[in-house]
Amino acid sequence: MTEHEERSKAKIPGEDTGIEIKHSLCAICSPSHHCGLDCYVKDGKIVRVEGTPEHPYNHGRLCTKGSSQRSYIYREDRIKTPLRRIGARGEGKFEPISWEEAYRIVAERLGQVKEAYSPNAVAFYSGYSKWYRPIYQRFAHVFGSVNFGTDDSVCAVSMKMGNKVTMGGGAAPDMAHANTFLGWNYDGYYSHHLSVEGVRKLKERGGKVIIIDIRCTPAAKNLADIFLQIDPGTDGALALGMAKLILDNGWADMDYIEKYTYGFEQYKQLVDQYPLDKVSKITGLKPEDIYEATKLYATNGPACVNFSASALVHRINGFNANRAILCLMAVTGNYDRVGGNYPIPATYLRQSAGFHTRDEQFRIEKYPGTAERIGAQRFPLWNAHYDEFQSMDLLRQLEEGTPYPIKAMFALGFNAKMFPESDKLLKVMAEKLDFIVDVDLFMNMSANYADIVLPACSSVERSELKCYQGGYLVYTQPAIAPLYESKSDADILCELARAMDLDDELLKGGYEACVEWIIDGCGLTLADLKTSSLPMKVPTAQLPVKPGKYLKEGFKTRTGKFEFYSTAIAAIDPKYGLDPLPSYVDSLADQDDEETRMAYPFYFCTGARKPYAIHSRLHDTPWIRTLQPEPTCELSKQDAVHMDLKDGDTVTISSPYGCIDMKVKTTSKIKPGVVLALPGYTKANVNELLGRDHLDPYSGFPGYKGMRCNITKRQEEKA
Numbered sequence: 001m002t003e004h005e006e007r008s009k010a011k012i013p014g015e016d017t018g019i020e021i022k023h024s025l026c027a028i029c030s031p032s033h034h035c036g037l038d039c040y041v042k043d044g045k046i047v048r049v050e051g052t053p054e055h056p057y058n059h060g061r062l063c064t065k066g067s068s069q070r071s072y073i074y075r076e077d078r079i080k081t082p083l084r085r086i087g088a089r090g091e092g093k094f095e096p097i098s099w100e101e102a103y104r105i106v107a108e109r110l111g112q113v114k115e116a117y118s119p120n121a122v123a124f125y126s127g128y129s130k131w132y133r134p135i136y137q138r139f140a141h142v143f144g145s146v147n148f149g150t151d152d153s154v155c156a157v158s159m160k161m162g163n164k165v166t167m168g169g170g171a172a173p174d175m176a177h178a179n180t181f182l183g184w185n186y187d188g189y190y191s192h193h194l195s196v197e198g199v200r201k202l203k204e205r206g207g208k209v210i211i212i213d214i215r216c217t218p219a220a221k222n223l224a225d226i227f228l229q230i231d232p233g234t235d236g237a238l239a240l241g242m243a244k245l246i247l248d249n250g251w252a253d254m255d256y257i258e259k260y261t262y263g264f265e266q267y268k269q270l271v272d273q274y275p276l277d278k279v280s281k282i283t284g285l286k287p288e289d290i291y292e293a294t295k296l297y298a299t300n301g302p303a304c305v306n307f308s309a310s311a312l313v314h315r316i317n318g319f320n321a322n323r324a325i326l327c328l329m330a331v332t333g334n335y336d337r338v339g340g341n342y343p344i345p346a347t348y349l350r351q352s353a354g355f356h357t358r359d360e361q362f363r364i365e366k367y368p369g370t371a372e373r374i375g376a377q378r379f380p381l382w383n384a385h386y387d388e389f390q391s392m393d394l395l396r397q398l399e400e401g402t403p404y405p406i407k408a409m410f411a412l413g414f415n416a417k418m419f420p421e422s423d424k425l426l427k428v429m430a431e432k433l434d435f436i437v438d439v440d441l442f443m444n445m446s447a448n449y450a451d452i453v454l455p456a457c458s459s460v461e462r463s464e465l466k467c468y469q470g471g472y473l474v475y476t477q478p479a480i481a482p483l484y485e486s487k488s489d490a491d492i493l494c495e496l497a498r499a500m501d502l503d504d505e506l507l508k509g510g511y512e513a514c515v516e517w518i519i520d521g522c523g524l525t526l527a528d529l530k531t532s533s534l535p536m537k538v539p540t541a542q543l544p545v546k547p548g549k550y551l552k553e554g555f556k557t558r559t560g561k562f563e564f565y566s567t568a569i570a571a572i573d574p575k576y577g578l579d580p581l582p583s584y585v586d587s588l589a590d591q592d593d594e595e596t597r598m599a600y601p602f603y604f605c606t607g608a609r610k611p612y613a614i615h616s617r618l619h620d621t622p623w624i625r626t627l628q629p630e631p632t633c634e635l636s637k638q639d640a641v642h643m644d645l646k647d648g649d650t651v652t653i654s655s656p657y658g659c660i661d662m663k664v665k666t667t668s669k670i671k672p673g674v675v676l677a678l679p680g681y682t683k684a685n686v687n688e689l690l691g692r693d694h695l696d697p698y699s700g701f702p703g704y705k706g707m708r709c710n711i712t713k714r715q716e717e718k719a
Contacts, residue, residue, distance in 0.1 A: 018042050022479040023052055023533035025466065026066040027129050027459035029614050033057050033351055033468050035066055035194075036534070039460055039479035046070050046460065046480055056535055057468050063193050064612045068624045069460065073483070075621060077442045079455035080484035089430040092448040099485070102452055103499040106410070109435040109451075110143070111500070113408040119144030120371050123406050125391065126150040127413035128617065130349060131464050132489040134363050135507070135514055136412060137388075139493050141366040142504040146373050146389075147406070153391040154418060158313035158699035161385050162322045165568040167335060168556025169343035170352070171326065173304035174547065175202055177339035180296060180303035183211045184235065184325055185311035189218035190609035199223050208300055210293050212238070214605065215676065216669040226293045231284035232603050232674060233587025233706040235312055236321030239328055240584055241279030242294040243271040246331050251298035253333030260551060261330050263565025263580070270581050284671065298332050302339025305329060314607060315587040315706040319698035323566075323582035330562045335550075342547040348518070353467035355541040358518050363387070366504065372403055379700040380572050390700040395425050395692055398432045408435040412456070412489050416446045417616060417680055420690040420702050421657065439492060442620070445682050455486040462488035465515045465529075471541025473519065475529035490514075569698075578698055587706035590694060591656070600655060600708035601673070606686045607704050608634075608676045616680025631684035633662045633677040635711065640666040643713065650714045653677070655689035655707055661714060675711055679704070 019042045025034040026049075036055025040048035049069045053060035082102035087093025097105075113121050124140035124147060126133060133150065140148035163170055175181065175198040188196040196219075203209060203223065211217070211224035212235070220227040230238060246252050247268065257264050280287045297303050305325060312322050326335075334340030346360075347353035364387055374397050375390030376383040382390045398406055409429065416422045416429075426449055429436065438450035447453050461482040467473050482488070487495075490511040497507040506514050516526045523539035554560035558567040570580040586592065591600070610628070618624040633653060635645065645651065649664045653675065662677060662684050670676060679686050687704070694703045 019047065022477075024460045024476055024479040025464070026062070026069055027131065027464075028065045028069070028072060028617060029063075034459070034466060035062060037062070037066065037069065037460065039069075041479055044480055046073070052534070054534055056470055056472050058194055061194065064624070065614055065618060068612075068618060068621055071623050072618065072621050073458045073460060075442060077620065078483060079440060079443055079447070079453060079486070081455060082485070083453040085451045085453075089436075089449045090426065092443070094453060099487075099495075102454060103496055106437055106452055106496060107500040110408060110410065113434060114144065117405065117407055118371075119368065120146055121405060121407040123147045123149065123374065123389070123394065123409045125409060125411040125414055127411070127415045127418070128615075129413065129459075129489070131459075131466070132412070132493065133349070134359055134518065135490050135493050135511065137363045138366055138504070138514075139497060139502070139507060141364070141368050142497070142502045142507060143500075144368045146368060146371050149374065149389040149391045149394075151391075151415075151418060152386070152388060154310075154314070154701055154704075156309035157386055158319050158696065158701045159307055159309050159322055161382070161699060162313075162319055162326060164385055165381075165557070165563070165566045166323050166326050167330075167343075167550070167562045169345065169550065171305070171307055171329070171335065171341040172344040172352070172545075173306060173341050174302070174339050175199070175304060178202060178207060178302055178304040179339065180208045180210065180300045182297050182303060182305045183209060183219060183223070184306055185213055185308040186211060186306040187213065187217040187219040187609060189222075190611050193611075196223075208296055210297060212293075214670065214674065215608065226289070226296060228285055228289055228293055229671065231282070231671065232605050233315050233317065234283040236317055236324045236582065236584040237274060237279055237282040238285070238290070239321065239324035240271045240274040240582070241276060241283075241290060242297070243267075243324075243328060243331050244274050245276065245291060245294045246298045246328070247271065249295070249298075251295070252331050256333030257330065260555070260562055262557075262559040262561040262563045262567070266581055267327065267564035270583060274584075297328070301332060301334060302337060303332065303334050304339065304341050305334075310607065311705065313696070313699065313701050314704040316590065316694060316696045316703040317585045317587050318701060318703075319696050320579065320582045320584065324584070327564055327582055330564065335562060336547050337551070338547050340547070342545060343550055344545070348465070348467040348473075351467055353469055353473070353538070353541065354471045354543045354545065355467075355522050355538045357467075357522055358520065362514070362518050374406070375700060377403070379697075380576060381569060381578060381698050382700050384572070385568065392419070392692075392695055392700045392702060395419070395421065395428060398428045405432075407433060409433055410437045411450075412439045414438050414440075414446045415444070415616065416449075417682070417685050417687060420687050420692045420694065422685055422687050424692070439489060441486070454492060455484060456489050456492070457482040457486040461486065462490075463511070464488075465519070466535075468535050471538050471543050472535035473522070473524055473529060473538050474532075474535040475515070475526060477530075477533060576697065587703065588708055591708045596656060596708060600710045602709045602711055603674045604653065604655065604677070604686075604689065604707045604709035605674060605705045606677050606679045608678070610678060613678055613680075619680055628678075630663045631660075631678070631681040632665050633675050633711075634665050634667050634670060635675055636670050636672045637666045637668050638672045640664065643711070645713060651711050652714050653689065653709050653711050655691075655709045657691045658688040660684045660686065660688060675709060
């Protein structure tokens with residue numbers, strides 16, 4: 001009998017044996033693989049959750065967010081039925097309708113927009129979650145619209161694009177064989193907690209750890225042999241300065257550079273502009289600390305690097321900062337080699353598991369034509385290397401109606417608070433869009449602007465296909481029935497495809513027909529997967545991953561080499577001013593006039609991880625909200641003393657675009673002049689401080705983690 005079976009049959013004190021343990025997964029932290037979840041179910045209700053000990057990903061461990069699963073799914077603001085708006089947009093007045101009526105209205109109204117304008121006049125958008133996206137992208141394309149977009153416009157893809165145009169693939173760290181770990185913006189205790197064990201094991205066998213971050217984190221305190229507390233937004237300059245030190249001191253792998261790289265001479269001319277004293281002034285780091293960290297990384301190899309999906313690239317200089325760090329791997333010969341970083345081809349949902357599926361073919365084989373996607377003209381590099389519209393250009397296109405008008409939006413999990421100037425976006429949507437649909441679990445500010453709102457269910461209420469590292473695949477079964485009248489996002493899409501009579505038999509066949517087609521040929525069928533509630537080994541998986549494939553067969557770039565000088569960027573029209581080299585510009589370059597500097601002397605950074613928060617998903621989850629009831633910003637103790645502020649005081653944070661009020665928490669973990677804040681609060685939406693054009697020109701990503709602000713004690717606090 002397995003441990004799970006023993007626990008399932010065991011009596012819980014004070015209870016009868018009516019409790020059953022069902023395997024599921026936690027999708028609160030949506031971007032990654034997801035942790036296995038044991039749901040204790042009694043009378044159709046979850047009474048307790050734990051991590052699944054037998055799960056190959058989390059091995060029974062569960063973070064604070066996962067432990068809040070019951071509180072999350074049983075929230076009072078769950079959307080219980082399909083709703084039709086009866087008040088003004090934003091007013092929040094709706095009436096319940098049936099699913100049949102909702103589907104009829106959606107099909108009719110989207111069809112009207114398609115006929116009156118074009119299918120491209122409908123924008124299909126997805127926020128969290130990501131599990132249904134192959135179904136959704138195909139749905140948009142079969143409808144006829146090129147405008148499928150997601151929160152990937154601000155999540156991970158800038159990093160992936162940098163990988164693609166520099167070396168043609170990903171850059172997973174080979175922790176098991178590395179002697180040195182360079183944790184750039186790494187804090188595994190607060191984000192990706194399962195990664196900490198790998199760093200610990202490296203240290204146990206004598207390896208060294210370098211952490212670079214703008215604040216002193218648990219990772220810096222517990223793991224780092226060298227900690228560099230860098231000034232925000234200066235990472236690119238540090239990476240270029242480190243490269244110069246490596247080259248000047250003979251620490252570079254010149255054989256690797258000669259055989260496997262392109263554009264080295266141009267790159268060397270760039271890094272020669274970043275001597276140690278200059279880099280020290282830019283980054284706020286001591287020259288000797290930069291030197292020692294660089295020497296350790298370059299000489300104590302093999303060395304691997306952590307790359308954050310968002311911490312670096314959420315600045316207007318973030319794309320090239322990430323590329324500059326990538327280049328350190330080539331300078332030291334640590335890419336596609338044992339103990340360094342290696343390519344990771346995607347398996348399913350753009351996660352790597354070591355086997356092949358038809359995920360990408362399923363997504364794009366129905367792409368409908370050559371019309372320009374939203375953002376294509378403004379962000380040509382994004383448009384050339386990613387198959388979605390760049391949603392950060394949505395506000396402009398709505399306002400201007402160029403190159404064509406957008407007249408309807410169909411959204412799954414739309415969250416206006418992730419957009420700069422969120423209130424302005426909602427106002428323009430209300431004025432310009434003829435029809436809005438939003439699918440979500442909870443009523444929120446954005447859903448209040450929809451004409452039709454549809455209730456989605458959570459991960460424990462649905463079936464879902466997932467792959468895992470190590471060659472695993474699972475098809476989950478619902479731990480409980482969908483609450484109220486909610487449905488899974490995939491079922492909503494497939495049922496709507498039938499209601500609209502879209503020309504696609506797979507979509508009309510349902511979610512299971514789609515995933516059966518996607519996994520065909522991997523060695524397991526859907527029927528196989530249904531025999532187990534735990535992930536199963538895929539027989540075609542090729543494991544372990546063996547570095548060296550690119551070095552032997554060539555990189556997936558235009559030159560077949562690791563590109564210091566990106567030929568993909570060079571191919572973009574020069575009028576856009578994109579540099580094929582990973583050059584450095586200030587993260588506040590567009591706010592650098594003297595008047596703005598004087599009026600807004602602080603550096604405002606949002607999105608710093610907390611162990612109990614993921615964007616806005618848990619802000620209204622009761623027991624999680626008790627951990628930080630009020631929107632709060634962090635300020636250095638030195639600044640607090642100077643401004644006569646103490647913990648709990650209310651301050652007004654202002655920028656050239658707006659102002660919000662937050663409580664203050666003083667800390668010694670950040671440098672003076674820096675303000676850190678969590679995003680996602682409705683009454684203190686940090687993105688109201690962010691201008692719509694404060695965007696990285698390469699990726700279109702917003703500068704969430706780098707804008708100017710001022711902070712003052714609120715007047716009543718002064719009194």
